[in-house]
Amino acid sequence: MHSVDLSEAEAFFRQHAAENPNAPDPEERFSEALVEFGRRGTFGHTTEELEFGARVAWRNANRCIGRLYWRSLIVRDRRSVRSAEGVAAECVEHLRVATNGGRIRPVLTLFAADQPGRPAPRLRNSQLIRYAGYQGMESVIGDPGQAEFTRWVESMGWSGKGTDFDVLPLAIETPEDGVRLFDIPGDAVLEVPLSHPEFPWFAELDLKWHAVPAISSMPLRIGGITYPTAPFNGWYMGTEIGSRNLVDADRYDRMTQVGRLLGLDVDNDRSLWKDRVLVEINRAVLHSFDEAGAKIADHHHESEMFMRFVEKEERAGREAHAEWSWVVPPLASTTSPVYHRYYDESAVLPGFLPGTGWTP
Amino acid sequence: MHSVDLSEAEAFFRQHAAENPNAPDPEERFSEALVEFGRRGTFGHTTEELEFGARVAWRNANRCIGRLYWRSLIVRDRRSVRSAEGVAAECVEHLRVATNGGRIRPVLTLFAADQPGRPAPRLRNSQLIRYAGYQGMESVIGDPGQAEFTRWVESMGWSGKGTDFDVLPLAIETPEDGVRLFDIPGDAVLEVPLSHPEFPWFAELDLKWHAVPAISSMPLRIGGITYPTAPFNGWYMGTEIGSRNLVDADRYDRMTQVGRLLGLDVDNDRSLWKDRVLVEINRAVLHSFDEAGAKIADHHHESEMFMRFVEKEERAGREAHAEWSWVVPPLASTTSPVYHRYYDESAVLPGFLPGTGWTP
Ligand code: HEM
Ligand code: HEM
Numbered sequence: 154m155h156s157v158d159l160s161e162a163e164a165f166f167r168q169h170a171a172e173n174p175n176a177p178d179p180e181e182r183f184s185e186a187l188v189e190f191g192r193r194g195t196f197g198h199t200t201e202e203l204e205f206g207a208r209v210a211w212r213n214a215n216r217c218i219g220r221l222y223w224r225s226l227i228v229r230d231r232r233s234v235r236s237a238e239g240v241a242a243e244c245v246e247h248l249r250v251a252t253n254g255g256r257i258r259p260v261l262t263l264f265a266a267d268q269p270g271r272p273a274p275r276l277r278n279s280q281l282i283r284y285a286g287y288q289g290m291e292s293v294i295g296d297p298g299q300a301e302f303t304r305w306v307e308s309m310g311w312s313g314k315g316t317d318f319d320v321l322p323l324a325i326e327t328p329e330d331g332v333r334l335f336d337i338p339g340d341a342v343l344e345v346p347l348s349h350p351e352f353p354w355f356a357e358l359d360l361k362w363h364a365v366p367a368i369s370s371m372p373l374r375i376g377g378i379t380y381p382t383a384p385f386n387g388w389y390m391g392t393e394i395g396s397r398n399l400v401d402a403d404r405y406d407r408m409t410q411v412g413r414l415l416g417l418d419v420d421n422d423r424s425l426w427k428d429r430v431l432v433e434i435n436r437a438v439l440h441s442f443d444e445a446g447a448k449i450a451d452h453h454h455e456s457e458m459f460m461r462f463v464e465k466e467e468r469a470g471r472e473a474h475a476e477w478s479w480v481v482p483p484l485a486s487t488t489s490p491v492y493h494r495y496y497d498e499s500a501v502l503p504g505f506l507p508g509t510g511w512t513p
Numbered sequence: 514m515h516s517v518d519l520s521e522a523e524a525f526f527r528q529h530a531a532e533n534p535n536a537p538d539p540e541e542r543f544s545e546a547l548v549e550f551g552r553r554g555t556f557g558h559t560t561e562e563l564e565f566g567a568r569v570a571w572r573n574a575n576r577c578i579g580r581l582y583w584r585s586l587i588v589r590d591r592r593s594v595r596s597a598e599g600v601a602a603e604c605v606e607h608l609r610v611a612t613n614g615g616r617i618r619p620v621l622t623l624f625a626a627d628q629p630g631r632p633a634p635r636l637r638n639s640q641l642i643r644y645a646g647y648q649g650m651e652s653v654i655g656d657p658g659q660a661e662f663t664r665w666v667e668s669m670g671w672s673g674k675g676t677d678f679d680v681l682p683l684a685i686e687t688p689e690d691g692v693r694l695f696d697i698p699g700d701a702v703l704e705v706p707l708s709h710p711e712f713p714w715f716a717e718l719d720l721k722w723h724a725v726p727a728i729s730s731m732p733l734r735i736g737g738i739t740y741p742t743a744p745f746n747g748w749y750m751g752t753e754i755g756s757r758n759l760v761d762a763d764r765y766d767r768m769t770q771v772g773r774l775l776g777l778d779v780d781n782d783r784s785l786w787k788d789r790v791l792v793e794i795n796r797a798v799l800h801s802f803d804e805a806g807a808k809i810a811d812h813h814h815e816s817e818m819f820m821r822f823v824e825k826e827e828r829a830g831r832e833a834h835a836e837w838s839w840v841v842p843p844l845a846s847t848t849s850p851v852y853h854r855y856y857d858e859s860a861v862l863p864g865f866l867p868g869t870g871w872t873p
Contacts, residue, residue, distance in 0.1 A: 396847045408848070422813035423799055428792045428845040436785050453782035477838050483852070485788040486843040487756045488768070495838075 157195050158377040161502060162186055165376030169205055176201075194269040198376060204228040206375030207261045207383070210503040212466075216479035218455050218491065219387050221462035222259060226385075229262040237325045240264060240274045240382070241335035244281055244323055244369075247384060248341045251365050255343060255446040257388040263373065264382035276382050277324035277332065278302070279508065281367035282342055285319040295319060298404050305513045306334055317405075318344070318361055345445040349437040354414055360407070362394050362438070364447040370508030379506070389442070390450045395435030396483050407434070431484060452482035456489040472497060517555050518737040521862060522546055525736030529565055536561075554629040557592075558736060564588040566735030567621050567743070570863040572826075576839035578815050578851065579747050581822040582619060586745075589622040597685045600624060600634045601695035604641055604683055604729075604744060608701045611725050611746045615703060615806040621745035626738050636742050637684035637692065638662070639868065641727035642702055645679040655679060658764050665873045666694055677765075678704070678721055705805040709797040714774055720767070722754050722798070724807040730868030739866070748808045750815050755795035756843050767794070791844060812842035816849040834859055 166179040166186070176182075189196040198206065212223040227250065231243050243262055251260040265273040279302070286293050286300035293300055295317050303313070306322055311334050313319035320342055322334040343364040349355035367386035372379050399405045408430050412419040415433060417426035442449035450458075459480060466473040475496035486492050526539040526546070536542075549556040558566065572583040587610065591603045603622055611620040625633040639662070646653045646660035653660055655677050663673070666682055671694050673679035680702055682694040703724040709715035727746035732739050759765045768790050772779040775793060777786035802809035810818075819840060826833040835856035846852050 401847065423811040425792055425796050425799070425811070425845075427813065427848045428795065429789075431845050431848070432785055432788045432792060435788065439783055439785070451783045451785070453787065478841070478855075481838070483846040485785075485791050486846055487761065488787045488791070492843070 157190065159187070159190065160377070161374075162196070162377035165202075165206065165503065168209070169202055169376075173205060176205075195266070195378070198378065200228075200230040203230055203263055203375060206503045207263065207373065207385075210373055210375065210505055211259075211261075211385075213474070213501045213504045215474050215476045215496075215498060215500060217387075218390065218452075218459045218480045218482070219450070220473075221458040221465070222387075223462075225259060227258055227260045229260065231262055232265040234264060235274060235327070237274065237327045237330050237333040237335075240276070240325050240327075241323050241333075244276070244384060245337060245341045247386075248281060248337070248365060248367065251367065251386045252341070252343045255364065255448060257365060257386075257448040259385070259387045261373075261383060261385035263380055266378050266380050272328050273380075274382055275326045276369045276384060277326055278321065279368070279370045281323070281369050281384055281386075282337070282363045282365060283321050284317070284363075285313045285321050287313070287315060296398075296404060297406075301513075309334055317359075320363070343447060345441050345447050347437050347441045348444070349433065350440045352414070352433070355411075355433075355437050358407070358410070358414075360399065360405075362389075362398065364389070364442070364445075364449075366393065371505040372508070373503070374506055375503040383505075385505075388448045388450060390452055390455050390482070391435050391438045391442075392452050392482055392484050395438040396431055399434055399438075400431065435484060452484055452489065456482060456491045460490045474499060474501060517550065519547070519550065520737070521734075522556070522737035525562075525566065525863065528569070529562055529736075533565060536565075555626070555738070558738065560590045563590055563623055563735060566863045567623065567733065567745075570733055570735065570865055571619075571621075571745070573834070573861045573864045575834050575836045575856075575858060575860060577747075578750065578819045578840045578842070579810065580833075581818040581825070582747075583822075585619060587618055587620045589620065591622055592625040594624060595634060595687065597634065597687045597690050597693040597695075600636070600685050600687075600742070601683050601693075604636070605697060605701045607744060607746075608641060608697070608725060608727065611727065612701070612703045615724065615808060617725060617746075617748040617808040619745070619747045621733075621743055623733065623740055624742035626740050632688050633740075634742055635686045636729045636744060637686055638681065639728070639730045641683070641729050641744055641746070642697070642723045642725060643681050644677070644723075645673045645681050647673070647675060656758075656764060657766075661873075669694055677719075680723070703807060705801050705807050707797050707801045708804070709793065710800045712774070712793070715771075715793075715797050718767070718770070718774075720759065720765075722749075722758065724749070724802070724805075724809075726753065728865075731865040732868070733863070734866050735863040743865075745865075748810060749802070750810045750812055750842070751795050751798045751802075752812050752842055752844050755798040756791055759794055759798075760791065795844060812844055812849065816842060816851045820850045832857060834861060 163183045166182045170176045170179040186196040207228045208223050208226045211226055234243050247262045267273050283299050284296045285303040286295040286297045288300045311322050322336050324332055324334055326332045344361050347360040365386050366389050367384050369384035372381045373383035400408045409419055412426045412430045418424040419426050439451055463473045476498050481492050482489050523543045526542045530536040530539040546556040567588045568583050568586045594603050607622045611618055627633045643659050644656045645663040646655040646657045648660045671682050682696050684692055684694055686692045704721050707720040725746050726749050727744050729744035732741045733743035760768045769779055772786045772790045778784040779786050799811055823833045836858050841852050842849050
C-alpha cells in the first residue's frame with residue numbers, strides 16, 4: 154500500500170503551475186488539498202492534473218525510448234468505475250481507442266486510488282493482451298512467460314483453445330467480488346501474422362503478434378497519490394517482438410528453428426548464426442506490421458527520436474534521465490546514438506512504479 | 514599525480530596473505546613498508562606482490578568480459594627500466610611475448626612508479642599498436658580516432674606512409690629527454706588481412722587489423738601506489754573490431770560501403786541493412802583471424818566464459834562487479850546470458866584507473 158505524501162503533492166502542484174499557465178495557484182491548490190486531507194484522510198486530483206501528471210510520468214519513464222511523444226498521451230479518467238464489469242469494459246474500450254485501426258495511439262486509462270477503508274479495483278494481468286502458456290510434460294505451448302498466470306486463471310475456470318496464441322482473459326480484483334475473469338472480444342485485439350519480405354517459408358511458421366503493448370502492472374504515482382491500476386500503451390518497437398518475445402529462451406524460443414530454415418550452421422555459435430537470425434526475425438516483424446497497416450517503430454528511427462527528446466528536454470531546462478541498459482536497443486546497439494553517451498539513471502516523480510510482479 | 518596511501522597498502526598486504534599461503538605475514542610486511550615510507554616517502558612492492566596485484570586488477574576490471582583468465586596474466590616487472598630507449602625496447606618485447614605467433618597471451622609490463630622528486634617514464638600512446646589517422650580537407654585516411662595524436666607525432670618529426678594502416682610510433686616521455694618517438698619494428702606487429710567466408714569481394718576492400726589490443730593509457734593502482742605506465746593486453750573479442758573500430762562513424766566508418774556491396778537498401782534504415790552489415794563484418798573478422806591462426810574470441814563464447822567467471826567468483830566468496838553497458842556484447846545482446854542480469858558497478862582496488870585521455 155502506498156501512502157499519501159503531502160510534500161510530494163505540494164511539489165506536484167508547483168510543477169503543474171510552472172509548466173501550465175492556466176493551472177491554479179499552487180499555494181491555494183495545496184491549501185484546498187490539505188483541507189480535504191484533514192477531512193477524509195486523502196484528497197482528489199482534478200482530471201486536468203491527472204492528465205498532466207500521467208504525461209509527465211511518461212516523460213520520466215527512464216526505461217522508455219519512446220518519450221518524444223509524451224505530450225500526445227490520451228488520458229482516460231475512469232476513477233468512478235469501480236465494478237469488475239466496468240473495469241473490464243473500460244480496458245476493452247482502452248484497446249479500441251488505442252488500436253484505432255492500426256494507427257496506434259498512446260493511451261492511459263486511470264482507475265481509482267485506494268482510499269481509507271476502501272481498496273480500489275486491481276488488474277492482475279501484466280499486460281492487457283498476453284498469450285497463454287500451457288505447460289506440458291516437456292515443453293510449453295504458447296508463451297512460457299505466462300505459464301504461471303495461465304495455470305492460475307485455469308484454476309479459476311478459464312480454459313483456452315490450446316494454441317500458441319490464445320489471448321488471456323482480464324483478471325480483475327475488487328473488494329466486492331474478489332477476482333473475476335473477462336474474455337477480451339476478438340475484435341478488440343488487432344493481430345499481425347508474420348511473414349518475411351524475402352523468405353516465403355517464414356509465413357508457414359504461423360507466427361503472429363498483437364499490435365498493442367499495454368502494460369497493466371505498474372502503479373502510477375502522481376502528486377503524492379498512488380493509482381494502482383493505470384494501464385497504458387504505446388506502439389511496439391520491433392525489437393521487443395523480434396529480439397525478445399519470439400526468441401528469448403524462456404519465451405517463444407524460435408531461434409534454432411529459424412536458423413535451420415535459413416540454412417545456417419546452428420551448431421556453431423562462432424558462425425554468428427544467432428546474430429543473423431535476429432536480423433531476419435526483426436525484418437519479418439517490421440515488414441509484417443507495415444503490410445498490415447499496424448504502426449510499429451524500428452530501433453534506428455526510435456533512437457533518433459529519443460535523441461531529439463533528450464535535446465528537447467535540455468532546451469526546456471530539464472535533464473532527461475534514462476536507464477542505459479533499457480533505452481539502448483539490443484540489436485546493432487553501437488549504431489544507435491543512444492549507445493554513445495551516459496544518462497542520469499535516478500528516478501523522478503510523477504512516475505510509474507515497479508510492478509509487484511505476479512503472485513497468485 | 515596519485516599519492517601513496519598507507520591504509521590501501523595495509524589492506525592489500527592482508528588480501529595478498531589471505532589469498533596466498535606463501536605470502537608474508539601482513540602485519541610484519543606492513544611494518545616494513547612503514548619504515549621504508551618513513552625513510553624515503555614511498556615504499557616498494559615485491560615482484561611477487563605486483564604479480565598478484567596486477568592479476569587482481571584484471572579480476573577487478575569491471576568493464577572487461579574476459580576476466581575468467583585472470584590468473585594466467587604474465588606480469589613483466591620492468592621497474593628498473595628508466596631510459597626512453599629501454600622502455601621502447603620493453604614495449605616491443607611485450608608485443609613479441611604477447612603475440613606468440615598468434616597464440617596470443619595476456620601480458621602486462623610494469624614500469625616504475627613516480628617517486629618523490631623523480632617522475633617515472635610515461636607512454637603517451639593510448640594503445641601500443643594503433644593506426645595513424647591523416648586529416649585531409651574532407652576526410653581522414655586511416656583511423657580518425659588517432660588524427661590528433663598523429664598530428665602531434667608529426668609535429669615532432671614523424672612521418673607515415675599515408676596508408677589506411679600505418680602503425681604509429683611509440684611516444685615515450687622521460688624527465689631526462691622529454692618526449693621521444695620510436696618506430697615499432699614491423700615483425701613485432703602481427704596483422705590480419707580481412708576476408709569473408711562467403712563474399713570474395715570483401716578481401717578487395719583491403720581491410721586489416723592488428724592482432725594484439727594492448728591498452729597503454731590506464732594507470733595501475735596496487736596496494737596504495739600508482740604505476741602510471743603498465744601496458745597490458747588480452748586477445749580481441751571480434752565485436753571490438755567488427756562493431757566498433759571498422760564501423761563507428763568516427764572511426765573507419767565502412768558500414769555504407771559494405772552495405773552497398775552486399776546489395777542492401779542503404780537508404781532505408783528500416784530495412785535493417787546496418788544490422789545485417791554488422792553481422793557480415795563480424796563474420797569476416799572472426800573468419801580472417803581463424804584463417805591467420807591469430808587468437809580472437811567471439812562474443813557468444815566470451816559471454817559464457819564471463820558467466821563462468823561470475824560463478825567462480827561467487828564460489829570463492831567474492832562478488833564479481835561489472836559495468837553492464839561494457840560487458841554486454843553490442844551484437845545480438847539479448848542472446849548473451851550477460852544481458853539478463855544486473856551487476857554491482859562499484860570500483861574495487863587493486864585496479865586500472867581511467868586514463869587521463871590524450872592531450873599534447
Ligand atoms: C509511443 C510509443 C512507445 C514506444 C515505441 C515505447 C518504447 C518502449 C520500449 C522499447 C520499452 C522497453 C520495453 C522492454 O524492453 O520490455 C519501453 C518501456 C517503458 N515505457 Fe515506453 N514506449 C512507448 C510508449 C509509452 C507510453 C505511452 C508510456 C506511458 C504512458 C510508456 C512508459 C514506459 C515504461 C514505464 C517503461 C518501462 C517498463 C518496465 O519497467 O517494464 N511508454 N518503452
Ligand atoms: C584475455 C582476453 C581478453 C578479452 C577477450 C577481453 C575483452 C575485453 C573487452 C571486449 C573489453 C571492452 C573494450 C571496449 O569496448 O573498448 C575489455 C575492457 C577492458 N579489459 Fe579486457 N579482455 C581481455 C584481457 C584483459 C587483460 C589481460 C586485462 C588487464 C590485465 C584487461 C583489462 C581490461 C580493462 C581495464 C578494460 C576497460 C578498458 C577501458 O576502460 O577502456 N582485459 N576487455
